Amino acid sequence: MSVEALRPELLTDVLGRARARGATEADGFLIEEQHFNASVRLGQVDTVKHSREQRLSLRVFAGKASAAASTSDLSRDSLERVVDDATALARVTAEDLHAGLPDPAELIERVTDLELEDDGAEELSPEAKIEVARRAEAAALETDPRIANSEGAEYWDRRARYVYATSHGFARGYATTSFGLSVSPVASAGGEMQRDYWFSAARHRAALEDPAAVGRTAARRALRRLGARKVKTVEVPVVFDPDTAASLVRSIAGAASGPTLYRRASFLLDRLGKRIAAPSVTIVDDGTMPRALGSRPFDGEGLATRATVVVGDGVLESYLLDSYSARKLGLRSTHHASRDGSGVGVATTNLMLKAGSVSPDDLIRSVKRGLYVTELIGFGVNGVTGDYSRGAAGLWIDNGELAYPVEEVTVAGNLLEMLAAIEGIGNDLVLRDRTVSPTLLVGRMVVAGN
Amino acid sequence: MDDLSSTSPEHFFSDRFNVTPALMERLLGGELARRLDDADIYLEYRVNEELVLEENVVKKASRHVSQGAGVRAQAETRTGYAHTDEISLSNLEEAARQARAIADRAGAPGVLAVPGRGRAHDLYALAEPPIVTALTRKLELLRKIDAAARAADPRIGQVIASLSSEEIVILIATASGWTIGDVRPLTRLNVTVIAEENGKREIGSWGGGGRVPFDYFLEAERWTRFATEATRQAVLKLRAVEAPAGTMTVVLGPGWPGILLHEAIGHGLEGDFNRKGVSAFAGRLGQRVASELVTVVDDGTIPNRRGSLNVDDEGTPTGRTVLIENGVLTGYMQDRLNARLMKMAPTGNGRRESYAHPPMPRMTNTFMLAGQDDPQEIIRSVPNGLYAVAFGGGQVDITSGKFVFSASEAYLIEGGRVTAPVKGATLIGNGPEALRRVSRVGHDLALDEGVGTCGKDGQSVPVGVGLPTIRLDGMTVGGTQV
Numbered sequence: 001m002s003v004e005a006l007r008p009e010l011l012t013d014v015l016g017r018a019r020a021r022g023a024t025e026a027d028g029f030l031i032e033e034q035h036f037n038a039s040v041r042l043g044q045v046d047t048v049k050h051s052r053e054q055r056l057s058l059r060v061f062a063g064k065a066s067a068a069a070s071t072s073d074l075s076r077d078s079l080e081r082v083v084d085d086a087t088a089l090a091r092v093t094a095e096d097l098h099a100g101l102p103d104p105a106e107l108i109e110r111v112t113d114l115e116l117e118d119d120g121a122e123e124l125s126p127e128a129k130i131e132v133a134r135r136a137e138a139a140a141l142e143t144d145p146r147i148a149n150s151e152g153a154e155y156w157d158r159r160a161r162y163v164y165a166t167s168h169g170f171a172r173g174y175a176t177t178s179f180g181l182s183v184s185p186v187a188s189a190g191g192e193m194q195r196d197y198w199f200s201a202a203r204h205r206a207a208l209e210d211p212a213a214v215g216r217t218a219a220r221r222a223l224r225r226l227g228a229r230k231v232k233t234v235e236v237p238v239v240f241d242p243d244t245a246a247s248l249v250r251s252i253a254g255a256a257s258g259p260t261l262y263r264r265a266s267f268l269l270d271r272l273g274k275r276i277a278a279p280s281v282t283i284v285d286d287g288t289m290p291r292a293l294g295s296r297p298f299d300g301e302g303l304a305t306r307a308t309v310v311v312g313d314g315v316l317e318s319y320l321l322d323s324y325s326a327r328k329l330g331l332r333s334t335h336h337a338s339r340d341g342s343g344v345g346v347a348t349t350n351l352m353l354k355a356g357s358v359s360p361d362d363l364i365r366s367v368k369r370g371l372y373v374t375e376l377i378g379f380g381v382n383g384v385t386g387d388y389s390r391g392a393a394g395l396w397i398d399n400g401e402l403a404y405p406v407e408e409v410t411v412a413g414n415l416l417e418m419l420a421a422i423e424g425i426g427n428d429l430v431l432r433d434r435t436v437s438p439t440l441l442v443g444r445m446v447v448a449g450n
Numbered sequence: 451m452d453d454l455s456s457t458s459p460e461h462f463f464s465d466r467f468n469v470t471p472a473l474m475e476r477l478l479g480g481e482l483a484r485r486l487d488d489a490d491i492y493l494e495y496r497v498n499e500e501l502v503l504e505e506n507v508v509k510k511a512s513r514h515v516s517q518g519a520g521v522r523a524q525a526e527t528r529t530g531y532a533h534t535d536e537i538s539l540s541n542l543e544e545a546a547r548q549a550r551a552i553a554d555r556a557g558a559p560g561v562l563a564v565p566g567r568g569r570a571h572d573l574y575a576l577a578e579p580p581i582v583t584a585l586t587r588k589l590e591l592l593r594k595i596d597a598a599a600r601a602a603d604p605r606i607g608q609v610i611a612s613l614s615s616e617e618i619v620i621l622i623a624t625a626s627g628w629t630i631g632d633v634r635p636l637t638r639l640n641v642t643v644i645a646e647e648n649g650k651r652e653i654g655s656w657g658g659g660g661r662v663p664f665d666y667f668l669e670a671e672r673w674t675r676f677a678t679e680a681t682r683q684a685v686l687k688l689r690a691v692e693a694p695a696g697t698m699t700v701v702l703g704p705g706w707p708g709i710l711l712h713e714a715i716g717h718g719l720e721g722d723f724n725r726k727g728v729s730a731f732a733g734r735l736g737q738r739v740a741s742e743l744v745t746v747v748d749d750g751t752i753p754n755r756r757g758s759l760n761v762d763d764e765g766t767p768t769g770r771t772v773l774i775e776n777g778v779l780t781g782y783m784q785d786r787l788n789a790r791l792m793k794m795a796p797t798g799n800g801r802r803e804s805y806a807h808p809p810m811p812r813m814t815n816t817f818m819l820a821g822q823d824d825p826q827e828i829i830r831s832v833p834n835g836l837y838a839v840a841f842g843g844g845q846v847d848i849t850s851g852k853f854v855f856s857a858s859e860a861y862l863i864e865g866g867r868v869t870a871p872v873k874g875a876t877l878i879g880n881g882p883e884a885l886r887r888v889s890r891v892g893h894d895l896a897l898d899e900g901v902g903t904c905g906k907d908g909q910s911v912p913v914g915v916g917l918p919t920i921r922l923d924g925m926t927v928g929g930t931q932v
Contacts, residue, residue: 041726047529048552050545051806054535055516068512072535078515085513092585093508126552151728151849186728186849195728195849228850233696235932263504263608264644264651342500342512378854379843380876380928384644384653389693389876389928391845391854408852410876410928412695448695448878448928 006032007074008163008171014058014079015167021087023060025101026167027301029339030056033160038126040133041152042141048126057341060086064095070341098327104168107302114288114295116176117159118204129155132181132211139215140185146226147219151184151195157205164302164339174297179205183215187222194228196221196375201433203291221374224395228407230449231396237370238411238445239363239397242428244373245437249283249353251381251388251415253435256310256318257336257346258325260383267386267416268316276316277419280356283311285320285336287349294350294434300339305349308334320346353437356425360439363424365400371447372397373411386415392447409449418442454497454581459621459631463493467537469519474623477546486550488524488786489625490764493537494618494805497581502612503592510612511585518805521545524787528552531808570630570767571760573753574661580615580637583664588613591639591667595677599643602681605688607651608644611677613637615664622765630765636660636756636912638901639667641676645684654684655858658899660756683840683859686871693860693875693929699832700877700925701863703839704825704896708915711746711816712904713844713853714881715739719773719781720799720811720906721788723848730851730882734779740885742777743821750798750814756900757815757914761798764809768798773816774885785811803909813904817916821891825919828890830866836927837861837868838877851881854928876928884922892919 011030018026037049056079057070067089069082124132137153156179163173182199198218200209240248252268260266268276287305289295298304301323309317321329322337322344338347364372373394380389389412395402426439454462464470474491495517502510519542520533530552532545595611614637621631640657656679658672667673702710715731723729731739740746750759750768759768764786771781784792785800788811801812829837837860844855856876861868897916904913 041527044526045528045552047531047808049808050532050548052534053518053806065508066511068510070512070514072516072518081515089511089513089585092589093511096507096509149727151726193728193730193849195847225850230926233932263610264646265608265653269651341514343510375847377845377847377852378856378876378878379845380854380856380874382653382874384651385873387873389856389874389930391852391876391878391928393847393850393852407850408878408880408926410695410854410878410926412693412875412928412930414930446695446928446930446932448926450697450926 006030006161006163006173008165008173010074010079011056011163011165012171014056014083015165017083018058018060018087019167021083022062023087024063026058026060027101027165028056028058029162029164031160031162033158035156035158036129037154037156038130038133039152039154040130040137042150043134043138045130046152055341056082057339058082058086059343060090061100062090064097064099065090065093066099067093068343098324101166102301102303102323102333104170107170108172108298108304111172111174111297114297115290116174116203116295118177136181136183136211136215139212140183140219143216143219144223146187146189146223147185148188149186151186153183153215156180166302170302172298172302176203178203178293179208181208181211181214183218185219185222187226189226192226194222194225196225201293203293207291225393225405228393228405230408231406231447232450233448235444235446237367238442239367239370239372240440240442241372241374242437242439244376245440246433246435247376249351249437250435252283253310253320253348253351255383256320258319258321258329259346261319262325262328265384267384271316272319274316275314276416277311277314278422279314280425281311281314281419281422282309282354284309284354285348285351289350292350292431294348296349299335300337300344303333303335303337305335320348322346348435350431351435352429352431355427355429355438357427358424360426360428363426363439363441364397364402366424367397367441368399370397371406371411372402388413388415388418409447411445411447413445418445454495454617454619454633459619459633460629462495462619463621469493469537469539471623471629473539474629475627477542478623478625486523486525486625487790490522491542491623492520492763492805493621494518496616496618498616499581500614501588501592502610503596504610506593506596508589519545520805521549522808523549527791529787529808533806570632571751573751573758573760574635576635576663578663579617579635580664581617581635588664591673595641595673598674598677599641599681602678603645603685605645605647605685606643606681607646610642612640624765630761632760634661637662637664639673639676641680643680643684645688647688650688652684652687654680654682654687656680656683657901660900661754661758690871690873692931693872694836694927694931695929697924697926699835700922700927701829701832701835701837702917702920702922704892704894704917704919706898706915707838707841708817708898708917709841709844709855711818711917712813712915713846713855714879714884715746715773716813716816717846717848718851718881719783721782721784721792722811724782725788725792729848731779737779738777739779739882740774740777741888743891744774744777744885744888745772745819746774746816747772747819748783748799748813748816752815755815755897755914756902756912759814762800763802764800766796766798766800768814771797783811783813785809801911803911807909810907812906812911813913815897815914815916817895817897818918820893820895820918823890823892825892825894828892828919828921829863829868831890832863832866832921835863837863846881852878853881854878872929878926878928887923888920889923890921894918
């Protein structure tokens with residue numbers, strides 16, 4: 001899985017050429033990555049994918065006007081065209097007072113080693129990788145005779161090198177690896193079919209969960225959905241399991257991000273320093289955690305990542321900003337710039353809602369009648385108003401016990417009201433993804449069904 | 451700017467990368483053909499341009515070029531796929547070696563699939579593809595939209611107008627010895643506005659496009675309509691009341707609400723899920739799955755539509771597949787792999803996001819045929835219910851059949867009349883049941899404006915949907931008003 005050494009000089013040459021073409025300043029990145037992906041279904045190899053990709057992306061400023069261009073073709077002709085495209089675009093765009101690179105003095109000096117690259121582990125053969133997926137699926141199929149079909153299991157790994165540079169002479173890079181495994185078994189009984197899945201992902205291969213354990217968890221999740229029914233429309237407490245609770249945390253981060261705020265398209269507008277959630281709620285974004293999936297040494301503009309308290313004891317303490325949105329809002333960057341080919345945005349790193357002290361079982365036991373949500377589908381979140389309405393599946397809670405599976409219902413409310421109504425936070429926080437949460441109990445929501 | 455369409459795909463790739471059809475066929479014959487059931491090489495060159503105007507300032511102006519080749523080898527149910535973003539003979543040979551390594555592992559003697567070779571369509575040859583139109587003209591239009599949206603209502607605070615243009619050149623060589631290319635233009639104009647009144651804010655959005663020239667947006671004052679529709683929607687929502695919660699009669703307006711079909715039945719009728727027996731529709735061909743008023747087709751051959759293709763991404767000409775005829779399930783959408791394994795014919799639905807992705811069965815333009823009823827009469831027939839005319843996204847669980855789609859513009863129906871606008875709400879249903887509850891179908895079939903993007907297994911492709919006004923007796927509406 002070796003990736004050839006990056007050629008950072010390609011990037012510095014392009015930045016120099018942009019200056020020669022009249023750009024007042026410029027920045028850009030170069031990324032090279034290699035993926036391997038194997039899927040297995042019912043014990044047989046389904047698809048095996050090898051890939052190699054590279055991309056150079058350039059952003060130029062002509063005074064306060066800017067534009068971007070990128071290419072996956074790193075030939076000389078193509079790189080010259082990227083410079084031409086970006087400078088031509090910049091000439092026709094208008095000035096934007098807030099445009100520009102961060103102050104070079106603020107850029108990171110030394111890149112901290114966050115151990116994001118697994119360079120010690122011996123490379124596995126494609127057969128061994130396929131075997132990982134096969135073992136995970138086999139464990140799911142062996143769990144119960146009602147698991148008779150499967151959408152398959154997948155193993156993947158990715159190795160990437162990244163370098164970021166500016167026309168002021170800054171150039172830093174880092175390398176990452178990631179490894180993952182997922183299983184999607186299908187449970188069936190009496191003509192009903194239910195699918196669920198489980199996964200494990202890590203920066204270091206040795207940190208992947210045991211494939212058989214991932215398979216068994218996936219099987220249990222599919223099995224517990226069998227016999228699902230609709231419930232009557234009712235207003236009740238709703239308990240979100242860690243995965244669905246994490247999606248609420250993502251919605252809060254989206255509303256706290258600079259671009260949605262300066263567009264006045266966020267329900268968190270004008271709420272900095274104000275209470276937005278129950279006092280037990282603290283949400284932190286920390287990009288400096290060693291070996292974590294969301295970590296990176298610096299953001300998309302070369303600013304050092306750090307830990308940011310977004311919500312502290314229920315109070316909105318910080319927005320998530322890149323330099324541009326910070327200038328627009330009269331604030332300072334929180335070092336959350338992200339880059340894609342077309343410009344700069346905002347992205348979280350490792351985002352987590354801090355654990356409480358109650359076990360998830362006790363949270364469920366505290367509910368007389370309500371819904372335990374294990375899956376949410378659809379896009380029914382209005383980021384401008386916080387209005388929330390999504391499809392849900394899970395288990396009905398009756399007298400503090402999980403009574404029977406539920407499907408084809410929606411859960412609805414408003415995110416600000418839901419945050420204020422968080423009455424319980426589980427002690428089950430596990431950093432298994434980029435955004436994580438413990439189990440959450442929301443005091444009241446409308447469950448729509450029959 | 452490059453005009454990629456001025457040359458044939460064959461010449462394009464041989465001029466630029468020295469990769470000729472003959473070379474591709476030799477590679478397929480030599481490296482790939484032995485002991486395989488199918489194989490192909492897919493070359494792609496893509497130019498994409500994105501312009502975003504916010505606060506009357508060009509917030510984003512970008513241009514991207516990507517190129518690459520994907521090589522695929524298949525034996526029985528196994529697929530080996532390798533891709534590279536440097537199109538060269540040596541990389542193609544290496545990719546072919548990697549792809550074959552997995553597919554012929556079992557060493558089963560295979561027979562090369564012979565596709566039903568038909569003629570490619572010619573659905574979107576443009577005198578001036580949108581990617582070549584001058585930037586100054588495009589930016590001028592975005593500025594006019596900004597002004598028109600603000601002029602439409604004083605409560606509009608923010609306007610985001612965006613225009614994306616793309617051109618893709620592809621060349622596919624299949625193992626059965628033929629090479630076919632396509633040049634695909636695509637453009638989309640979008641307007642999003644935020645209305646603000648007494649501290650309340652709401653969002654409105656409208657857009658459209660297709661495989662059309664830039665001038666399409668200037669015809670019939672289309673751009674003005676996009677701006678005023680976005681504005682109207684945002685302002686309307688400022689006075690929206692809580693949406694109802696529970697099961698009720700729902701009337702869907704024409705056009706984009708056809709996303710119902712995409713989610714409720716479309717994905718469930720894709721060949722891969724049915725071959726694997728994981729779709730709620732598996733094994734139901736010939737059975738009644740909808741009201742007899744319902745006929746649904748997937749048609750990739752409509753000129754200039756966003757979801758249309760001259761050939762799919764495996765080189766099979768697109769077609770018109772009847773999925774449901776008078777309520778009876780009549781067809782699946784197939785790519786070559788699943789068609790071969792299910793002993794059916796490919797339907798021209800093998801699509802991929804790019805060279806970096808293997809194809810799978812996907813929808814093109816999916817819509818319900820018009821019925822007999824007067825749309826106004828359909829609304830009058832409902833004592834109490836919901837009338838939904840615009841939607842955001844949707845999603846489906848293929849296996850359980852449960853699907854959702856989220857209304858972004860909807861109204862209460864009270865006493866047969868459309869009354870108060872309601873806040874956005876998700877509608878949820880069960881695919882194999884939902885269309886049985888269609889009790890009225892209007893004569894006003896409309897296709898959407900050309901904004902749809904469908905995601906499956908991490909791959910996004912442009913699609914279209916369409917619907918006449920229909921009445922559904924008993925949909926669950928996820929509002930907050932119990």
